[in-house]
Amino acid sequence: MKDKMFEILKSIPDMEKKLREIRDVLLTNLVMLGEIPSPTFQEQSRMNFLVHRFNQYNLLNCSTDEIGNGLGILPGKSGDRNILLVAHMDSEYDDKADHTISIQPNSVTGPGVADNALGLAVIASLPYILEKLNIELNSNLILMGSARSLGAGNLEGIRFFLDNTDINISTGLSVEGVRLGRLSNSAIGMARCEVHYWVPEGYDWTQFGAVGSIVTLNEFINRILEIPIPTRPATSIVFSSIESGRGYSKVSTEAELKFEIQSESEEMVEQLLQQINSIAIEIATKTAARVVVKELSRRKPGGIDFSHPLVTNARKIMEAMDIKPRITPSMSELSAFIDAGIPALTIGISSLETASKTAESVKIDPMYKGLAQLISLLVAIDKGYCDEN
């Protein structure tokens, strides 16, 4: 019996060719969105541009909400189902960074280009792209730029929408700029934390351990490293950033560490967090420092099975395009879909050329594959091929 995906898979090479013709529209949206600074909690200008674009394409319900998400609906022929496509609007670069983006024949470079201006540009360009490809879906396509996603934002935008909308979402797709081949069907459990040590101003430097906040924090890290980490359930502690010190001749009085506990098990995340809290307090007591451990965000593990038709069809599409699927757990918008019980995936659009502290560089050529993969998957979802029996 012929695979029902056959027609979709057959149309991919032709679609990829046609997508090359819309390159400038996608790149323009990438530049125009990406050059608007959009740190978490300050996404309004980027959102305004996105909603303006949705208006230009005559989408329905072009609007924002009290969290600052940007939304528009491309109505389907029957409107029997609603597919939500989301890309987060916030970026890790603050508004003082030079947000200039440059375009070369093979790549686009600038701060936040990969994470996630490209994903957002895809959302912004999709109505135009579908029109150019003469694709009219039966389903309503809800396009969303989500606010307050990263760091302390803790996916507030997408969670707010899913908690408060009356629309029955059948499937969710989270679009990330990189990497092409990314296929996330599950989320791991996670606790994202900050530890802040202060050494008192009037500290007597002759006392035991009186070496300032850096050494105190170092002791804290060493103690965390002594915690036995299980391989099953897969678990890790990621030290993300560290900040301390004001110059050569001054003993540091403040130090901050950001870290994440990641695990397939929610209980393991909780257990490790409690252990780390105890270590922090013990060290503070010994050194007379003050400590605050702040939990910024928490995600539950979960997701759809690897054998779910949404995953198997996404893999078929990737394999038909010679894209090697990289199955990785996600901590992006996917977590919010999982919590809401909506089948969802995260996919990437292009490949990263380089990434530095000030800019990211994404390749142009893989973008056509990334778009063809996304649109093919949308068509499969629209036709009901990704529904679980």
Next chain:
Amino acid sequence: MKIDKWIKENTFHHSAFEDLDKLVKEKEKQNLKISLCIPTLNEEKTIGKEIVLFNSELMTRYPLLDEIAVIDSGSIDNTLEVARSFGADTYLASDILPNLDNKKGKGENLWKAIYQLKGDIIVYIDADIKNIHPRFVYGLLAPLIYNKKTKYVKAFYDRPLAFSEGIRPSGGGRVTEILIRPLFSLFFPELSAIIQPLSGEYAVRREVLEKLSFPIGYGVETAHLLDIYREYGMDAFAQTDLDQRVHRNQETMSLGKMSFGILQTFLHRMKSYGMMTDIPELSTILRQFQAHDDVFESIEQEIVEEERPPMITIPEYLKKRGNK
């Protein structure tokens, strides 16, 4: 005061022209053809983005432009390859009107654009703008499209680094504020209303462009303003605030060269207008100094502000345009 009245009536902000549907309809109603010319010399880093944005927004989405052309002075980097890869028409200035003697300079590229491009209006945009946006083009074109009396629209940029309340400087560059505005205030007070006379972004009707002679170097913008003012008066001008322009900053020595070239153009114009009759023959050597430890070294450079005659006097042009 006349200057205040002119500023009030002829100074715009780009946001007034955001309705591109309306602008394109008006353009089509008048059956206008519009060309964008980007003069280049080693601009591979910024040219790609300019072409992608203008092509996508102002040709594909809103057909305001009929052609995008890059006219290059002989870049040694990949400017032309990058521009071509994003679909621009690319020309080497020396390949246009090849029978004429070869000259190098931005003004030469601007002048040859009149011959090469087909637009009834040509909009010139520099290639080194980091924060390029479609407003740079439609902000300059709209006053021409909406008002047939307007012949030349100049860009200016509001660049408040910090200000308290109400009043802030208009944000002209150093050469503008130290050289051009004082000169205009002395000899052509009305022209001092042009907020940034040296900005490289402007849109002009062909009927005006083809009658202008073009200094090929630093003096081209100043010469345009003087000649158009003399021929048509202030009513021919408009200016549009394009907000911010982020570009390379020039060193003081480079600004010295620029000022030297502009002064030559200005003084030659004063002589030809009969406003200064006793000007001696001007030296074309600029002397600048640099210090090595305690030793001061003189650097001499010849800067000659050559001019191209009005395009309408070039037989090849008349032939191409069918002696219109």
